[in-house]
Amino acid sequence: MDTKIIRMEEQHKDGALIREAGEIIRAGGLVAFPTETVYGLGGDALNPASSRKIYEAKGRPSDNPLIVHIADMESLAAIVKSVPETAKKLAEAFWPGPLTMILEKSDRVPRETTGGLDTVAVRMPSDAVALSFIRAAGGYVAAPSANRSGRPSPTCASYVVQDLDGRIEMILDGGDATLGLESTIVDLTVEPPVILRPGFITGEMLRCTLGQVDEDETLFSSGSGQAPKAPGMKYRHYAPKGELVIVRGAAEAVTAYIGGRLAEGRRNRKKTGVIATDETVDKYKADVPRSVGKRTDAAAAAKGLYRILREFDDEGVELIYSESFDGEGVSQAVMNRLLKAAGHKVINV
DSSP: OOOEEEEHHHHTTOHHHHHHHHHHHHTTOOEEEOOSSSOEEEEETTOHHHHHHHHHHHTOOTTSOOEEEOSSGGGGGGTBSOOOHHHHHHHHHHOSSSEEEEEEBOTTSOHHHHTTOSEEEEEOOOOHHHHHHHHHTTSOEEOOBSSSTTSOOOSSHHHHHHHHTTTSSEEEEOOSOSSOSOOEEEEOSSSSOEEEEOOSSOHHHHHHHHSOOEEOTTTTSOOOSSOOSSTTSSSOOSOOSSEEEEEESOHHHHHHHHHHHHHHHHHTTOOEEEEEOTTTGGGOOOSEEEEOSOTTOHHHHHHHHHHHHHHHHHTTOOEEEEEOOOOSTHHHHHHHHHHHHTTTOEEEO
């Protein structure tokens, strides 16, 4: 299959290109498209065959639910049994934006899209290209991240090409994602609501809108053996090709420990990488040192994390050590993704 690549930052005003992408979806094909979080791999959410194609293209386990992307509130009522007041409040506060809600699905949504569950994950992205594309595609686009399963999520089209060229019909290149980290997921089928995946819409923000909101106990653990209720809950995600280890502890102890492991890696002829901050990156003698920015700037860390993991792959890095990024708000999202990428390999010093 030849994958057509369209540079939307140059041609986004050409409605014919968006219509062409929409027709691919309506015909049962797949299109990768930009959102404000990461690039999504889109198919017709109401077509079971399209969802099966998404799983096949990604190499994704079929019990890992897909997120249905919509472009307006009117579309929500058709794919859920009911729209609770909690959903209306969150939509008013955070849609369009990086928030996914779990609701009871209607019969219109096939189980192939929901990973066999009676619930459906729904979000309305804020990216203008994404919204135009969703409308052109019929209003319901199922889309996980546009990467091979387990790999770091793509925040630019070039990484989509790396993973999916020849596997899908089209890629809409909308430039770099503005946020760089997947949406927050909150389960509204339970009381109180539960955060299943942290993101830029933080727990504090959700509580200001709804009152009590709990956090799933597996956010920072290796999870359970049950089928995941939302993307990213069960399987190893976001992983670079090299071995990644997170080091947690007092700053001086972390620096000393990572320094020692990097030296050992060099002696063993391993190409090494480190994930640090502006304040510490110069202290490490790694082959590929990378800073996520200032330690106080969690948003910058979130935006740069997947790019750094991809750069390690591009450089052939075999052994990676990362400082820990424990904290509140967006820092929780960064740490959640790092833990998944490392397969929960953590050294406490």
